[in-house]
Amino acid sequence: MHIAITGNIGAGKTTLATRLAEHYGWEVLYEAVEGNPYLPPFYEDMEKWAFHLQIFFLNSRFEQVLKIKKLAEDKTIIQDRSIYEDAYIFARNLYESGKFNETDYQTYRSMFNTITQAISHPELMIYLRADLPKLQRQISKRNRDFERNIDPDYLLKLNVLYEDFVNLYTHGKLLIIDVNNLNYAENEEDFQTIVDLIDKNINVGTQLEINPL
Numbered sequence: 001m002h003i004a005i006t007g008n009i010g011a012g013k014t015t016l017a018t019r020l021a022e023h024y025g026w027e028v029l030y031e032a033v034e035g036n037p038y039l040p041p042f043y044e045d046m047e048k049w050a051f052h053l054q055i056f057f058l059n060s061r062f063e064q065v066l067k068i069k070k071l072a073e074d075k076t077i078i079q080d081r082s083i084y085e086d087a088y089i090f091a092r093n094l095y096e097s098g099k100f101n102e103t104d105y106q107t108y109r110s111m112f113n114t115i116t117q118a119i120s121h122p123e124l125m126i127y128l129r130a131d132l133p134k135l136q137r138q139i140s141k142r143n144r145d146f147e148r149n150i151d152p153d154y155l156l157k158l159n160v161l162y163e164d165f166v167n168l169y170t171h172g173k174l175l176i177i178d179v180n181n182l183n184y185a186e187n188e189e190d191f192q193t194i195v196d197l198i199d200k201n202i203n204v205g206t207q208l209e210i211n212p213l
C-alpha cells in the first residue's frame with residue numbers, strides 16, 4: 001500500500017511519517033532536502049532558481065513513485081510529501097506570483113503531465129492542516145539556515161493552494177487532520193489520536209475502509 005503525507009512547510013510531515021513507520025512497521029521515503037543543491041539558492045532568489053528546483057524535485061519525486069510502485073506490492077510505504085504538491089502548489093504559486101515565467105512553467109507542466117501518466121496514485125493521502133503560527137513555530141524550531149527568512153506571505157499563499165488542492169483531490173482516499181492543537185512529536189496522547197484516526201480509516205496492510213472526517 002502507498003500512503004502519502006501532504007502539508008505545508010513545517011506542518012510536521014517528516015515527524016509523523018517517522019513515527020507512523022515505527023508504530024506500524026511501514027517503510028518511509030523522505031523528500032530530498034539534505035543535499036538538494038538548489039534549495040538554499042532558491043530561498044535567496046526564487047525567480048532565478050525556480051525552474052532548476054522544480055525539475056530537481058519533480059525528478060526525485062518521480063524516482064520515488066517508481067520505487068514505491070514496486071515496493072508497495074508487498075509492504076506499506078509512507079511517502080513524505082506527494083508529487084502533486086510540487087506542481088499544484090509550489091510551481092503554481094511561483095507562476096502566479098510571477099517568479100516562474102510562462103515558457104518555463106508550461107515546459108514544467110508538460111513534463112509533470114507526462115510523468116503522471118506513468119505513475120500510480122497513493123491509496124491514502126493524509127493532509128496535515130496547519131495555520132501560519134503553527135507553521136512558523138515549527139520552522140523556527142528546526143532552525144534550517146535557508147528557511148530562516150521565509151516570508152509569512154509565502155506560507156499563506158501555499159496554504160490557500162493546499163486547501164484548493166485537497167478540495168479538488170480525487171486520486172484516492174483523503175484523510176484531513178487539523179494539527180494546530182496536536183503535538184504528536186512529544187505527546188503520546190496526541191500521537192494516539194492520530195493512530196486511532198488512521199486505524200479507523202484503514203485496515204493496515206490490507207484493504208482501505210475510509211470514513212472521511
Ligand SMILES: Nc1ncnc2c1ncn2[C@@H]1O[C@H](COP(=O)(O)OP(=O)(O)OP(=O)(O)O)[C@@H](O)[C@H]1O
Pocket residue numbers: 007008009010011012013014015031033039053054057080085086087090091138147
Ligand atoms: N516543489 C517545491 N518547490 C519549492 N520548495 C519546495 C518544494 N518541495 C519542497 N520544497 C521545500 O523543501 C523544503 C523541505 O520541505 P518541508 O520543510 O516541507 O519538508 P519537511 O521538512 O518534510 O516538512 P515538515 O515540517 O512537514 O516535515 C522546504 O523548505 C520546502 O519549501
